[in-house]
Amino acid sequence: MVDIYNIEIVLLKGDLLNIKVSCGSGTYIRSLAYDIGNLLGVGASVKKLERTGIGDYKLKDSIGIEEFCRKDFRESDLESSPFIISVEKLLEKNGDIYIKDEFKSRIKNGSPVKGNMIEDRGAMAFNSFNPGCLLKVRDGNGDLLAVHKILSKNISADLEVGSLKLTKSIIIF
Secondary structure: OEEEEEEEEEEEEOOEEEEEEEEEOOHHHHHHHHHHHHHOOOOOOOOOOOOOEEEEEEHHHHHOOOHHHHHOOOOHHHHHHOOOOOOOHHOOOOOEEEEOHHHHHHHOOOOOOEEEEEEEOOOOOOHHOOOOOOEEOOOOOOOOOEEEEEEOOOOHHHHOOOEEEEEEEEEEO
């Protein structure tokens, strides 16, 4: 399903239409241009496309790669810079899973999470984890070990079978 929240005409000059679109993820703007052209009976294509934001992250808060490469960053910049976002901040809305300390080195070597590796932390909302979603894998102290993609369609049920691969490694720290 495609969600388009707003379409604003910014400029109409000759055969050039400049629009600003506010939409949900999965929206193909080139397809939208094609559909608009078909509705008008004239055809259409995209001349320029610029993404100005994704969620809480806005283009106005960023810098270009050239400027980024010219900067001399210190470790303190990681906490204070508006255009450097930590993995913790970037994935703050994603779930956490805690690994028993005995499996910490296996996770750091890229192993998938299996049911028998998970530390019991009380009622975890495994049913809210969907296949393809990213989650943070932490050790018993809460330190971030890795980011994994969920493979399982039903983590709660698959936890019962301790040997099933529930996730795959995306990033290791």
